[in-house]
Amino acid sequence: MTLRTTLRSIPVLLLALIAANAIAHGDVVPHAVDTTGLDNLGSEWRATNPFRKNETAIRIGDSAFNQNCARCHGLGAVSGGIAPDLRYLPEGDEGDEIFLNRIRHGSTRDGRVYMPPFEGTLSQEAMWAIRAWLEKVHVD
Numbered sequence: 001m002t003l004r005t006t007l008r009s010i011p012v013l014l015l016a017l018i019a020a021n022a023i024a025h026g027d028v029v030p031h032a033v034d035t036t037g038l039d040n041l042g043s044e045w046r047a048t049n050p051f052r053k054n055e056t057a058i059r060i061g062d063s064a065f066n067q068n069c070a071r072c073h074g075l076g077a078v079s080g081g082i083a084p085d086l087r088y089l090p091e092g093d094e095g096d097e098i099f100l101n102r103i104r105h106g107s108t109r110d111g112r113v114y115m116p117p118f119e120g121t122l123s124q125e126a127m128w129a130i131r132a133w134l135e136k137v138h139v140d
Contacts (some may be wrong), residue, residue: 006060017132030118031067033126041124045104051125051132064126072115077137083115087139092121099131 037056051057065077065111072083079085103129106117118127 030121031064033060033064033067033122033129034104035123035125035129038125038129041128045124046070046102046128047100048093049131049135051128052135054132057129057132058107058136059133060126061129061131064122064130065133068122069130072092078133086134087137089134090136090137091138095135096131099134103127 032071038051038060041050051061065073066075069086071085074080074082074134077086086099088134089099102115103107103122104117107115122130
């Protein structure tokens, strides 16, 4: 292979790598969450989870997590290493604070987005439903 042939191949290889990376992340469009059956929490953000141990919220949160979070945090919240294993979030108010800050505002380091912000995409009710489900699958 000549240098000229090698240089011509570089753009093709770069394009293939970019396409493969995009496909590997799958559908990253957030999915709407049907929160029918949960109280409307209004526009004021709650500091702690009003749906803790609420079976309807847990059911909704399970589905919402699988649709919006599992691609990075793993099915059942068992991380494969891409993102933190959320089963280890502290329970109760301490975990609520950590969870709410991260899901609302996302995570960016050195200009790179590690997690997008979900405020404005998911409702407060949907976020707290996900948190209620995460407490159900919590491990020490």
